[in-house]
Amino acid sequence: MRAAVLKQFATPLELADIPRPAPGPGEVLVRIAASGVNPLDTKIRAGLAAHARAVLPAVLGLDLAGTVVEVGPQVAGFAVGDEVYGLSGGVGGLQGSLAEYAAADARLLAHKPASLTMRQAAALPLSVVTAWEGLVDRARVGAGQKVLVHGGAGGIGHVAVQIARARGAEVFATASAADAETVRQLGATAIDYAGTEVQEYVAAHTGGEGFDIVFDTVGGTVLDNSFAAVRTYTGHVLSALGWGSHSLAPLSFRGATYSGVFTLLPMLTGNGRDHHGEILREAAALADAGLLKPLLDPRRYDLDTVAQAHAAVEDGSAHAKIVVDIGSAAGS
Template sequence: MRAAVLESFGTALQIRDLPDPSPTSGEVLVRIAASGVNPLDTKIRQGHAAHAGTVLPAVLGLDLAGTVTAVASDVTGFSVGDEVYGMTGGVGGHQGSLAEFASVDHRLLAPRPHTLSTHQSAALPLVVITAWEALVDRARVHPGQSVLIHGGAGGIGHVAIQLALARGAEVYATGSPASQDTIRNLGATPIDYSAESVAEYLETRTGGEGFDVVFDTVGGTTLDDSFTAVKHYTGHVVSALGWGTHSLAPLSFRGASYSGVFALMPLLTGRAREHHGSILRHATELADAGALTPRLDPRTFDLETIAEAYDIVETGRNRGKIAITPTEGPA
């Protein structure tokens, strides 16, 4: 099979011919129709993501959508011809999705949404798993709550808005001036972080009480801001980028709580992989009900144009999630 291989951090991906994989115990073989590109994928290529445990040479690509072409004898629930999606590799020594085929743990997969294209499906796994772990698993978002999402127009943020709305919450989201219409069109109340301080939007949006849930998808000083934007006593801050050095004093003085999300853990440790498959099944139900649609960049890319796709994501010039087609002909 053809695949894009990273041979040295910080260098260009090389197109190579590799042996076709075959499924071992617990695995299915997937012919990959689309590979989603995340900012984390580009950081791994640059050598700026030690937490991903990448072992070189490596086939990168966290997310995929494709068709099952073979099933190990001990796997139930999947059959040849099933259209699936998942976050299945690209870290911890597991082959990624920038290839024509991948043999993956079936627990990481789910039937992909019928209402979405293959490329839209490939754009979802990492971001929807992260948003679900944050808003559902950790914060337990429910009807009547107010939810603030930092970075509402981003890859994780725009999915988190839709998920919080589907959970019955009143949703607010911060973003740049250019992202206000995108946030509004997603159904959230936009907040221009460059025009309003935390104290100002806390007063105008919550009467100074704070938000029930604050989801940080940005990190750095935005996480510090989250600690002062959450409601006293019952508020919950959750972050997908909760590393670095932060003072917990503002959070503690509000009597609120904090959780972190590390969506790569099942891939890296083998723990709770079936939960990722379960999340994606829920995501499929939401998408097929019209409650979840990823923003997709309209440009198309294949293995020969991977460098351009990665450069667009690295420099923030994408107009939605980007997906690459690694196979030729019908999937």
């Protein structure tokens, strides 16, 4: 099968013919239709993501959507011909989705939302699992809460906005002036992060009390701002990028709580993989109910132009999710 292979860090991916895998116990063989490209994929390629534990030579690509063509032993719930999506590889020695086929752990997959194309489905897994683990698993988001999403038009952020709204929360999101309308169309109140100080938007939208949940999808100083924006006593700060050194004093003085989200753990350790499948099933139900839809960059890429897809993510020209078409069934 054809695949884009990383042979050395900080070098371009190389197209190669490699053996087509066979599904082992608990695995299904998926003919891949589309592969989502995340900033993490580009960091892995550059050798800047030691936490992802990529083993060279590697086929990258975290997100996939495709069709089951073979079912290994000890697999229940999937059959040949099923359309599936998932966060199933590209780290920790697991083959990624920039290939024509992948043998994937069935626990990491779910049936593709019927209302979405393969391309749309391939845009969701990493973002939806990260957002769900933070908002639902850690913070128990629900009706009556005010939720602030930092980076509301980003890959994780725009999904987090939709999940929080689907669960009844009132949602606010920081964004650039250029992305404010996108955030509003998702159903959130847009906050111009460049032109508004933390104290100003906390006062304007919460009467100075702070937000019940603050989800940082940006990292760095944005996490520090999150500690200053959360509600006293009952507030909960979440971060998918809490990897730096930060003062906990602002959070501690509020008596609030913090949770880090590290979505790769089940793939790296083998523990908790069933829950990834559960999240994807819940997300599929939301999508089919019209409550969750990814934002896609209109540019089209395939295995021959995957380097351009990575470049579009790295240079900031992508204002929505980049997806690589692997097969003819990728759709619009």
